[in-house]
Amino acid sequence: MEVISESPSHKLLNVPLENQVPPTPEKSFPPCQEIPDDLSSKARIIFDILTKAPVHDLETTLTSTGISPSPQCVEQVLKLLYESPAVAVKFFRWAGLSIKHSAYSWNLMVDLLGKNRLFEPMWDAIRSMKQQGVLSMATFVSVFGSYCTAGQFNEANMTFDVMERYGIQQDVVTVNSLLSAICREDNQTSKAVEFFDRIKAKIPPDADTFAILLEGWEKEDNVAKAKHTFGEMVIRVGWSPQNMSAYDAFLTTLVRGAQLDEAIKFLHVMKAKNCLPGLKFFSNALDILIKQNDSSHAILLWDIMVDSGLVPNLIMYNPMIGLLCNNNDIDNAFRFLDSMVFHGAFPDSLTYNMIFKCLIKNKKVREAGKFFFEMIKNEWPPMHANCAMAITMFFNGDDPEMAIEIWSYMMDNCVLPVDESANALLIGLRNLGRLSELRRYADDMLDRRIHIYESTMEKLKSAFYKEGRSARDAYESLSRKWKAS
DSSP: OOOOOSOHHHHTTOSOGGGTSOOOOSOOOOOGGGSOTTOOHHHHHHHHHHHHSOGGGHHHHHHHTTOOOOHHHHHHHHTTOTTOHHHHHHHHHHHHTTSOOOHHHHHHHHHHHHHTTOHHHHHHHHHHHHHHTOOOHHHHHHHHHHHHHTTOHHHHHHHHHHGGGGTOOOOHHHHHHHHHHHHHSTTOHHHHHHHHHHHTTTSOOOHHHHHHHHHHHHHHTOHHHHHHHHHHHHHHHOOOGGGHHHHHHHHHHHHHTTOHHHHHHHHHHHHHTTOOOOHHHHHHHHHHHHHTTOHHHHHHHHHHHHHTTOOOOHHHHHHHHHHHHHTTOHHHHHHHHHHHGGGTOOOOHHHHHHHHHHHHHTTOHHHHHHHHHHHHHTTOOOOHHHHHHHHHHHHHTTOHHHHHHHHHHHHHHTOSOOHHHHHHHHHHHHHHTOHHHHHHHHHHHHHTTOOOOHHHHHHHHHHHHTTOHHHHHHHHHHHHHHHHO
16 A cells, blocks of 8 residues: 555555455444443444444544544444444544544554454554554554464464564564464464474563463373473573463373373472462362362372462362262271361361262261261251162161161251152161051151152052051051052
8 A cells, every 4th residue: 555645544444345355244233232331422322323324424424423533432432343344444534534543543443454354454554553653562462363363374473573664672572472372273382383483592482481382282282292392491491480370281281181190290390499380270180180080199189289388178179079989988088078177178068968978878887877967066967868878878787776867857957858768768667677667657757748659668568468467457557548648
Protein backbone atom coordinates (compact mmCIF):
# COMPACT_ATOMS: atom_id res chain seq x y z
CA MET A 1 0.00 0.00 0.00
CA GLU A 2 0.96 3.65 -0.48
CA VAL A 3 2.32 5.85 2.24
CA ILE A 4 -0.50 6.84 4.58
CA SER A 5 -2.46 9.97 3.68
CA GLU A 6 -3.83 12.66 5.99
CA SER A 7 -5.79 10.21 8.14
CA PRO A 8 -4.07 6.89 8.96
CA SER A 9 -7.36 5.25 9.96
CA HIS A 10 -9.00 6.48 6.75
CA LYS A 11 -6.18 4.84 4.79
CA LEU A 12 -6.85 1.53 6.53
CA LEU A 13 -8.50 -1.04 4.29
CA ASN A 14 -9.19 0.76 1.07
CA VAL A 15 -9.02 -2.72 -0.49
CA PRO A 16 -12.51 -4.29 -0.31
CA LEU A 17 -12.70 -7.03 2.31
CA GLU A 18 -14.76 -9.27 0.09
CA ASN A 19 -11.72 -9.66 -2.17
CA GLN A 20 -9.68 -11.05 0.71
CA VAL A 21 -11.89 -13.50 2.59
CA PRO A 22 -14.14 -16.40 1.61
CA PRO A 23 -17.82 -15.48 1.24
CA THR A 24 -19.52 -15.30 4.63
CA PRO A 25 -22.64 -13.58 5.97
CA GLU A 26 -22.11 -9.81 5.91
CA LYS A 27 -22.57 -9.36 9.64
CA SER A 28 -22.27 -11.46 12.73
CA PHE A 29 -22.72 -9.99 16.18
CA PRO A 30 -22.72 -11.37 19.73
CA PRO A 31 -26.14 -12.24 21.20
CA CYS A 32 -27.77 -9.62 23.43
CA GLN A 33 -26.91 -11.58 26.57
CA GLU A 34 -23.20 -11.32 25.72
CA ILE A 35 -23.19 -7.53 25.44
CA PRO A 36 -21.57 -6.07 28.58
CA ASP A 37 -23.84 -4.37 31.09
CA ASP A 38 -21.35 -1.54 31.50
CA LEU A 39 -21.45 -0.59 27.79
CA SER A 40 -21.80 3.20 27.60
CA SER A 41 -24.99 4.66 26.18
CA LYS A 42 -23.11 6.18 23.23
CA ALA A 43 -21.44 2.84 22.43
CA ARG A 44 -24.79 1.08 22.72
CA ILE A 45 -26.40 3.47 20.21
CA ILE A 46 -23.52 3.06 17.75
CA PHE A 47 -23.56 -0.73 18.09
CA ASP A 48 -27.32 -0.76 17.48
CA ILE A 49 -26.78 1.20 14.25
CA LEU A 50 -24.01 -1.15 13.14
CA THR A 51 -26.25 -4.19 13.62
CA LYS A 52 -29.13 -2.74 11.59
CA ALA A 53 -27.76 -0.49 8.85
CA PRO A 54 -26.55 -2.02 5.53
CA VAL A 55 -22.77 -2.37 5.40
CA HIS A 56 -22.44 -0.09 2.35
CA ASP A 57 -24.40 2.64 4.12
CA LEU A 58 -22.80 2.46 7.58
CA GLU A 59 -20.63 5.58 7.43
CA THR A 60 -23.47 7.77 6.12
CA THR A 61 -25.85 6.46 8.77
CA LEU A 62 -23.34 7.00 11.56
CA THR A 63 -22.60 10.57 10.41
CA SER A 64 -26.31 11.43 10.31
CA THR A 65 -26.62 10.70 14.03
CA GLY A 66 -24.35 13.59 14.96
CA ILE A 67 -22.64 11.39 17.53
CA SER A 68 -18.96 12.09 18.21
CA PRO A 69 -17.41 8.92 19.66
CA SER A 70 -14.74 9.07 22.34
CA PRO A 71 -11.64 6.82 22.16
CA GLN A 72 -13.10 4.74 25.01
CA CYS A 73 -16.37 4.38 23.09
CA VAL A 74 -14.46 3.13 20.03
CA GLU A 75 -12.66 0.55 22.19
CA GLN A 76 -15.96 -0.73 23.61
CA VAL A 77 -17.55 -1.09 20.17
CA LEU A 78 -14.54 -2.77 18.55
CA LYS A 79 -14.60 -5.51 21.18
CA LEU A 80 -18.07 -6.45 19.93
CA LEU A 81 -17.09 -6.59 16.24
CA TYR A 82 -14.60 -9.49 16.12
CA GLU A 83 -16.94 -11.56 13.96
CA SER A 84 -17.73 -8.67 11.59
CA PRO A 85 -14.39 -7.34 10.30
CA ALA A 86 -15.92 -5.38 7.40
CA VAL A 87 -18.19 -3.52 9.81
CA ALA A 88 -15.29 -2.98 12.21
CA VAL A 89 -13.12 -1.40 9.51
CA LYS A 90 -15.86 0.94 8.32
CA PHE A 91 -16.64 2.01 11.89
CA PHE A 92 -12.96 2.47 12.74
CA ARG A 93 -12.38 4.56 9.61
CA TRP A 94 -15.46 6.70 10.30
CA ALA A 95 -14.50 7.30 13.94
CA GLY A 96 -10.94 8.24 12.88
CA LEU A 97 -12.27 11.21 10.93
CA SER A 98 -13.28 12.99 14.15
CA ILE A 99 -10.94 11.67 16.85
CA LYS A 100 -7.42 10.39 17.28
CA HIS A 101 -7.58 6.66 18.04
CA SER A 102 -5.97 5.41 21.22
CA ALA A 103 -3.09 2.92 21.06
CA TYR A 104 -5.47 0.35 22.55
CA SER A 105 -8.02 0.90 19.72
CA TRP A 106 -5.29 0.35 17.15
CA ASN A 107 -4.18 -2.82 18.90
CA LEU A 108 -7.77 -4.05 18.97
CA MET A 109 -8.01 -3.40 15.22
CA VAL A 110 -4.77 -5.29 14.54
CA ASP A 111 -5.96 -8.19 16.70
CA LEU A 112 -9.40 -8.23 15.07
CA LEU A 113 -7.95 -8.31 11.56
CA GLY A 114 -5.40 -10.95 12.49
CA LYS A 115 -7.97 -13.19 14.16
CA ASN A 116 -9.98 -13.02 10.92
CA ARG A 117 -6.83 -13.87 8.91
CA LEU A 118 -6.90 -10.52 7.10
CA PHE A 119 -3.16 -10.21 7.24
CA GLU A 120 -2.59 -7.59 4.50
CA PRO A 121 -4.99 -5.09 6.10
CA MET A 122 -3.46 -6.00 9.47
CA TRP A 123 -0.04 -4.89 8.23
CA ASP A 124 -1.60 -1.70 6.80
CA ALA A 125 -2.81 -0.97 10.31
CA ILE A 126 0.65 -1.71 11.77
CA ARG A 127 2.28 0.71 9.31
CA SER A 128 -0.26 3.35 10.28
CA MET A 129 0.51 2.72 13.95
CA LYS A 130 4.22 3.17 13.27
CA GLN A 131 3.58 6.55 11.68
CA GLN A 132 1.51 7.61 14.68
CA GLY A 133 4.06 6.32 17.16
CA VAL A 134 1.65 3.97 18.94
CA LEU A 135 3.26 0.62 18.14
CA SER A 136 4.18 -1.54 21.11
CA MET A 137 5.28 -5.05 21.89
CA ALA A 138 1.61 -5.89 22.58
CA THR A 139 0.89 -5.26 18.89
CA PHE A 140 3.40 -7.89 17.81
CA VAL A 141 2.33 -10.35 20.50
CA SER A 142 -1.14 -10.17 18.94
CA VAL A 143 0.31 -10.78 15.46
CA PHE A 144 2.28 -13.79 16.74
CA GLY A 145 -0.92 -15.28 18.14
CA SER A 146 -2.94 -14.65 14.96
CA TYR A 147 -0.37 -16.23 12.67
CA CYS A 148 0.09 -19.25 14.95
CA THR A 149 -3.65 -19.79 15.31
CA ALA A 150 -3.81 -19.80 11.50
CA GLY A 151 -0.99 -22.35 11.37
CA GLN A 152 1.33 -19.86 9.64
CA PHE A 153 4.36 -20.36 11.85
CA ASN A 154 6.90 -19.18 9.27
CA GLU A 155 5.06 -15.86 9.01
CA ALA A 156 5.11 -15.58 12.80
CA ASN A 157 8.89 -16.08 12.76
CA MET A 158 9.27 -13.51 9.97
CA THR A 159 7.23 -11.05 12.02
CA PHE A 160 9.74 -11.43 14.83
CA ASP A 161 12.58 -10.84 12.37
CA VAL A 162 11.14 -7.49 11.16
CA MET A 163 10.15 -6.09 14.56
CA GLU A 164 13.20 -3.88 14.89
CA ARG A 165 12.36 -2.15 11.59
CA TYR A 166 9.22 -0.97 13.37
CA GLY A 167 11.09 0.27 16.40
CA ILE A 168 10.28 -2.66 18.69
CA GLN A 169 13.25 -4.27 20.40
CA GLN A 170 13.90 -7.98 20.08
CA ASP A 171 14.51 -9.25 23.60
CA VAL A 172 13.82 -12.32 25.70
CA VAL A 173 10.29 -11.12 26.47
CA THR A 174 9.37 -11.01 22.78
CA VAL A 175 11.12 -14.36 22.23
CA ASN A 176 9.01 -15.87 25.00
CA SER A 177 5.85 -14.31 23.56
CA LEU A 178 6.42 -16.00 20.21
CA LEU A 179 7.35 -19.31 21.84
CA SER A 180 4.18 -19.16 23.93
CA ALA A 181 2.03 -18.46 20.84
CA ILE A 182 3.54 -21.47 19.02
CA CYS A 183 3.25 -23.82 21.99
CA ARG A 184 -0.41 -22.94 22.53
CA GLU A 185 -1.17 -24.78 19.29
CA ASP A 186 -1.41 -28.55 19.41
CA ASN A 187 1.75 -30.57 18.76
CA GLN A 188 3.86 -27.61 17.66
CA THR A 189 6.50 -27.51 20.40
CA SER A 190 9.13 -28.80 17.94
CA LYS A 191 8.55 -25.65 15.83
CA ALA A 192 9.02 -23.55 18.96
CA VAL A 193 12.31 -25.34 19.63
CA GLU A 194 13.43 -24.66 16.02
CA PHE A 195 12.90 -20.94 16.58
CA PHE A 196 14.57 -21.15 20.00
CA ASP A 197 17.64 -22.88 18.55
CA ARG A 198 17.91 -20.19 15.87
CA ILE A 199 17.67 -17.23 18.24
CA LYS A 200 19.28 -18.38 21.51
CA ALA A 201 22.82 -17.33 20.53
CA LYS A 202 21.62 -13.78 19.81
CA ILE A 203 19.16 -13.48 22.71
CA PRO A 204 20.03 -15.60 25.77
CA PRO A 205 17.00 -17.46 27.17
CA ASP A 206 15.73 -17.07 30.71
CA ALA A 207 13.86 -19.46 33.01
CA ASP A 208 10.51 -18.46 31.46
CA THR A 209 11.79 -19.52 28.04
CA PHE A 210 12.41 -23.04 29.30
CA ALA A 211 9.16 -23.11 31.27
CA ILE A 212 7.22 -22.40 28.04
CA LEU A 213 9.02 -25.16 26.15
CA LEU A 214 8.69 -27.65 29.00
CA GLU A 215 4.97 -26.91 29.29
CA GLY A 216 4.74 -27.60 25.55
CA TRP A 217 6.43 -30.98 25.95
CA GLU A 218 4.19 -31.69 28.93
CA LYS A 219 1.11 -31.05 26.80
CA GLU A 220 2.50 -33.44 24.18
CA ASP A 221 3.62 -36.06 26.77
CA ASN A 222 7.08 -36.10 25.17
CA VAL A 223 9.37 -37.33 27.94
CA ALA A 224 12.56 -37.60 25.84
CA LYS A 225 12.34 -34.03 24.52
CA ALA A 226 11.43 -32.72 27.98
CA LYS A 227 14.57 -34.33 29.43
CA HIS A 228 16.72 -32.72 26.74
CA THR A 229 15.19 -29.28 27.27
CA PHE A 230 15.47 -29.59 31.04
CA GLY A 231 19.13 -30.55 30.79
CA GLU A 232 19.84 -27.46 28.68
CA MET A 233 17.92 -25.33 31.17
CA VAL A 234 20.04 -26.47 34.09
CA ILE A 235 23.22 -25.70 32.13
CA ARG A 236 22.08 -22.26 30.97
CA VAL A 237 20.15 -20.83 33.93
CA GLY A 238 21.07 -23.15 36.80
CA TRP A 239 18.85 -23.97 39.77
CA SER A 240 16.55 -21.45 41.41
CA PRO A 241 13.32 -21.57 43.43
CA GLN A 242 12.05 -18.92 40.98
CA ASN A 243 11.94 -21.55 38.21
CA MET A 244 9.09 -23.50 39.78
CA SER A 245 6.75 -23.50 36.76
CA ALA A 246 9.47 -25.14 34.64
CA TYR A 247 10.16 -27.76 37.31
CA ASP A 248 6.43 -28.48 37.67
CA ALA A 249 6.03 -29.04 33.92
CA PHE A 250 9.10 -31.28 33.67
CA LEU A 251 8.20 -33.46 36.65
CA THR A 252 4.57 -33.76 35.56
CA THR A 253 5.76 -34.97 32.14
CA LEU A 254 7.80 -37.68 33.85
CA VAL A 255 4.87 -38.73 36.04
CA ARG A 256 2.46 -38.90 33.10
CA GLY A 257 5.04 -40.83 31.14
CA ALA A 258 5.14 -43.48 33.90
CA GLN A 259 8.74 -42.59 34.74
CA LEU A 260 8.04 -42.31 38.45
CA ASP A 261 11.46 -43.47 39.60
CA GLU A 262 13.06 -40.75 37.46
CA ALA A 263 10.67 -38.15 38.87
CA ILE A 264 11.46 -39.16 42.45
CA LYS A 265 15.20 -39.05 41.68
CA PHE A 266 14.85 -35.49 40.37
CA LEU A 267 12.73 -34.54 43.38
CA HIS A 268 15.55 -35.54 45.71
CA VAL A 269 18.01 -33.46 43.65
CA MET A 270 15.64 -30.48 43.70
CA LYS A 271 15.17 -30.80 47.43
CA ALA A 272 18.94 -30.65 47.90
CA LYS A 273 19.02 -27.53 45.69
CA ASN A 274 16.19 -25.94 47.68
CA CYS A 275 14.07 -26.04 44.53
CA LEU A 276 11.37 -28.50 45.53
CA PRO A 277 8.04 -27.82 43.77
CA GLY A 278 5.02 -26.60 45.66
CA LEU A 279 1.64 -28.15 46.42
CA LYS A 280 0.39 -27.55 42.87
CA PHE A 281 2.80 -30.11 41.40
CA PHE A 282 2.30 -32.66 44.16
CA SER A 283 -1.48 -32.34 43.93
CA ASN A 284 -1.47 -32.81 40.14
CA ALA A 285 1.05 -35.65 40.28
CA LEU A 286 -0.89 -37.48 42.97
CA ASP A 287 -4.07 -37.13 40.90
CA ILE A 288 -2.28 -38.83 38.00
CA LEU A 289 -1.01 -41.66 40.20
CA ILE A 290 -4.44 -42.13 41.76
CA LYS A 291 -5.98 -42.47 38.29
CA GLN A 292 -3.25 -45.01 37.48
CA ASN A 293 -4.01 -46.84 40.76
CA ASP A 294 -0.30 -46.63 41.65
CA SER A 295 -0.38 -46.57 45.45
CA SER A 296 3.31 -47.42 46.02
CA HIS A 297 4.65 -44.43 44.08
CA ALA A 298 1.88 -42.22 45.45
CA ILE A 299 3.03 -42.98 49.00
CA LEU A 300 6.66 -42.21 48.08
CA LEU A 301 5.63 -38.90 46.52
CA TRP A 302 3.41 -38.06 49.49
CA ASP A 303 6.18 -38.73 52.00
CA ILE A 304 8.62 -36.48 50.07
CA MET A 305 5.99 -33.75 50.07
CA VAL A 306 5.23 -33.96 53.79
CA ASP A 307 8.88 -34.35 54.81
CA SER A 308 9.67 -31.12 52.94
CA GLY A 309 7.23 -29.20 55.11
CA LEU A 310 4.35 -28.88 52.64
CA VAL A 311 0.97 -29.21 54.33
CA PRO A 312 -1.66 -31.30 52.49
CA ASN A 313 -5.34 -30.48 52.88
CA LEU A 314 -8.51 -32.57 53.09
CA ILE A 315 -8.97 -32.44 49.29
CA MET A 316 -5.59 -34.16 48.93
CA TYR A 317 -6.04 -36.59 51.81
CA ASN A 318 -9.34 -38.15 50.79
CA PRO A 319 -8.28 -39.34 47.30
CA MET A 320 -5.09 -40.78 48.78
CA ILE A 321 -6.99 -42.65 51.47
CA GLY A 322 -9.41 -43.83 48.78
CA LEU A 323 -6.47 -45.14 46.72
CA LEU A 324 -5.05 -47.00 49.73
CA CYS A 325 -8.44 -48.50 50.55
CA ASN A 326 -8.97 -49.60 46.95
CA ASN A 327 -5.65 -51.42 47.24
CA ASN A 328 -6.59 -52.88 50.65
CA ASP A 329 -3.66 -51.10 52.29
CA ILE A 330 -5.40 -50.67 55.65
CA ASP A 331 -2.25 -49.94 57.66
CA ASN A 332 -1.30 -46.96 55.50
CA ALA A 333 -4.91 -45.80 55.37
CA PHE A 334 -4.88 -45.57 59.19
CA ARG A 335 -1.47 -43.90 59.09
CA PHE A 336 -2.85 -41.20 56.82
CA LEU A 337 -5.98 -40.85 58.97
CA ASP A 338 -3.90 -40.38 62.10
CA SER A 339 -1.75 -37.68 60.44
CA MET A 340 -4.69 -35.61 59.20
CA VAL A 341 -5.39 -33.65 62.37
CA PHE A 342 -1.66 -32.92 62.74
CA HIS A 343 -1.85 -31.11 59.38
CA GLY A 344 -5.11 -29.35 60.20
CA ALA A 345 -7.08 -31.51 57.76
CA PHE A 346 -9.99 -32.91 59.75
CA PRO A 347 -11.56 -36.17 58.48
CA ASP A 348 -15.08 -35.97 57.10
CA SER A 349 -17.82 -38.47 56.32
CA LEU A 350 -16.08 -39.62 53.13
CA THR A 351 -12.80 -40.25 54.97
CA TYR A 352 -14.39 -42.43 57.63
CA ASN A 353 -16.70 -44.28 55.27
CA MET A 354 -13.91 -45.21 52.85
CA ILE A 355 -11.92 -46.77 55.67
CA PHE A 356 -14.98 -48.44 57.19
CA LYS A 357 -15.87 -49.94 53.80
CA CYS A 358 -12.29 -51.20 53.41
CA LEU A 359 -12.45 -52.89 56.81
CA ILE A 360 -15.75 -54.53 55.87
CA LYS A 361 -14.45 -55.65 52.48
CA ASN A 362 -11.43 -57.25 54.15
CA LYS A 363 -13.59 -58.87 56.85
CA LYS A 364 -11.76 -57.11 59.68
CA VAL A 365 -14.51 -57.83 62.20
CA ARG A 366 -12.87 -56.58 65.39
CA GLU A 367 -11.32 -53.49 63.76
CA ALA A 368 -14.58 -52.60 61.99
CA GLY A 369 -16.54 -52.77 65.25
CA LYS A 370 -14.05 -50.56 67.03
CA PHE A 371 -13.99 -48.12 64.08
CA PHE A 372 -17.79 -47.94 64.03
CA PHE A 373 -17.80 -46.57 67.57
CA GLU A 374 -15.05 -44.09 66.65
CA MET A 375 -17.18 -42.86 63.74
CA ILE A 376 -20.18 -42.36 66.02
CA LYS A 377 -18.07 -40.61 68.61
CA ASN A 378 -16.75 -38.16 65.99
CA GLU A 379 -20.28 -37.65 64.60
CA TRP A 380 -19.51 -39.12 61.17
CA PRO A 381 -21.82 -42.18 61.05
CA PRO A 382 -21.57 -44.83 58.35
CA MET A 383 -23.60 -44.39 55.18
CA HIS A 384 -26.56 -46.68 54.67
CA ALA A 385 -24.81 -48.84 52.06
CA ASN A 386 -21.90 -49.45 54.44
CA CYS A 387 -24.35 -50.27 57.23
CA ALA A 388 -25.94 -53.01 55.12
CA MET A 389 -22.56 -54.53 54.21
CA ALA A 390 -21.38 -54.25 57.83
CA ILE A 391 -24.46 -56.05 59.17
CA THR A 392 -23.85 -58.95 56.77
CA MET A 393 -20.13 -59.08 57.63
CA PHE A 394 -20.71 -59.05 61.39
CA PHE A 395 -23.19 -61.92 61.14
CA ASN A 396 -20.77 -63.89 58.97
CA GLY A 397 -17.91 -62.99 61.30
CA ASP A 398 -19.57 -64.36 64.45
CA ASP A 399 -20.41 -60.98 65.94
CA PRO A 400 -24.19 -60.74 65.60
CA GLU A 401 -24.46 -58.32 68.51
CA MET A 402 -22.43 -55.78 66.58
CA ALA A 403 -24.74 -56.22 63.59
CA ILE A 404 -27.74 -55.55 65.85
CA GLU A 405 -25.89 -52.54 67.33
CA ILE A 406 -25.60 -51.01 63.85
CA TRP A 407 -29.26 -51.67 63.12
CA SER A 408 -30.30 -50.06 66.40
CA TYR A 409 -28.15 -47.04 65.59
CA MET A 410 -29.84 -46.71 62.22
CA MET A 411 -33.28 -46.80 63.77
CA ASP A 412 -32.41 -44.38 66.58
CA ASN A 413 -30.75 -41.88 64.26
CA CYS A 414 -32.92 -42.20 61.13
CA VAL A 415 -30.12 -43.35 58.82
CA LEU A 416 -31.98 -43.77 55.52
CA PRO A 417 -32.73 -45.71 53.42
CA VAL A 418 -32.91 -48.82 55.59
CA ASP A 419 -34.40 -51.53 53.36
CA GLU A 420 -31.10 -53.19 52.44
CA SER A 421 -29.88 -53.19 56.05
CA ALA A 422 -33.22 -54.49 57.30
CA ASN A 423 -33.13 -57.46 54.97
CA ALA A 424 -29.49 -58.16 55.85
CA LEU A 425 -30.47 -58.22 59.55
CA LEU A 426 -33.35 -60.64 59.00
CA ILE A 427 -31.25 -63.02 56.91
CA GLY A 428 -28.45 -62.92 59.47
CA LEU A 429 -30.84 -63.82 62.30
CA ARG A 430 -32.41 -66.50 60.13
CA ASN A 431 -28.99 -68.09 59.45
CA LEU A 432 -28.35 -68.23 63.20
CA GLY A 433 -31.77 -69.78 63.88
CA ARG A 434 -32.81 -66.88 66.13
CA LEU A 435 -36.37 -66.99 64.83
CA SER A 436 -38.24 -65.44 67.76
CA GLU A 437 -35.92 -62.47 67.66
CA LEU A 438 -36.28 -62.37 63.88
CA ARG A 439 -40.10 -62.31 64.21
CA ARG A 440 -39.92 -59.38 66.62
CA TYR A 441 -37.68 -57.35 64.29
CA ALA A 442 -39.76 -58.25 61.23
CA ASP A 443 -42.99 -57.11 62.93
CA ASP A 444 -41.35 -53.83 63.87
CA MET A 445 -40.08 -53.35 60.33
CA LEU A 446 -43.51 -53.88 58.85
CA ASP A 447 -45.02 -51.48 61.37
CA ARG A 448 -42.47 -48.90 60.19
CA ARG A 449 -43.37 -49.69 56.55
CA ILE A 450 -39.87 -50.94 55.82
CA HIS A 451 -39.80 -53.05 52.68
CA ILE A 452 -38.95 -56.72 53.22
CA TYR A 453 -37.91 -58.32 49.92
CA GLU A 454 -39.83 -61.27 48.50
CA SER A 455 -36.54 -63.22 48.30
CA THR A 456 -36.01 -62.58 52.02
CA MET A 457 -39.51 -63.87 52.84
CA GLU A 458 -38.78 -67.06 50.90
CA LYS A 459 -35.66 -67.66 52.97
CA LEU A 460 -37.55 -66.95 56.19
CA LYS A 461 -40.29 -69.34 55.15
CA SER A 462 -37.77 -72.13 54.64
CA ALA A 463 -36.28 -71.57 58.11
CA PHE A 464 -39.64 -71.29 59.95
CA TYR A 465 -41.14 -74.32 58.22
CA LYS A 466 -38.24 -76.49 59.37
CA GLU A 467 -39.05 -75.74 63.02
CA GLY A 468 -42.47 -77.35 63.16
CA ARG A 469 -46.12 -76.29 63.27
CA SER A 470 -45.81 -73.48 65.80
CA ALA A 471 -43.01 -71.80 63.84
CA ARG A 472 -44.95 -72.36 60.63
CA ASP A 473 -47.99 -70.58 62.10
CA ALA A 474 -45.74 -67.72 63.21
CA TYR A 475 -44.44 -67.37 59.67
CA GLU A 476 -47.93 -67.45 58.15
CA SER A 477 -49.00 -64.66 60.48
CA LEU A 478 -45.94 -62.68 59.48
CA SER A 479 -46.59 -63.41 55.81
CA ARG A 480 -50.18 -62.14 56.01
CA LYS A 481 -48.96 -58.92 57.63
CA TRP A 482 -46.28 -58.58 54.93
CA LYS A 483 -48.79 -59.05 52.10
CA ALA A 484 -51.11 -56.48 53.67
CA SER A 485 -48.36 -53.89 54.08
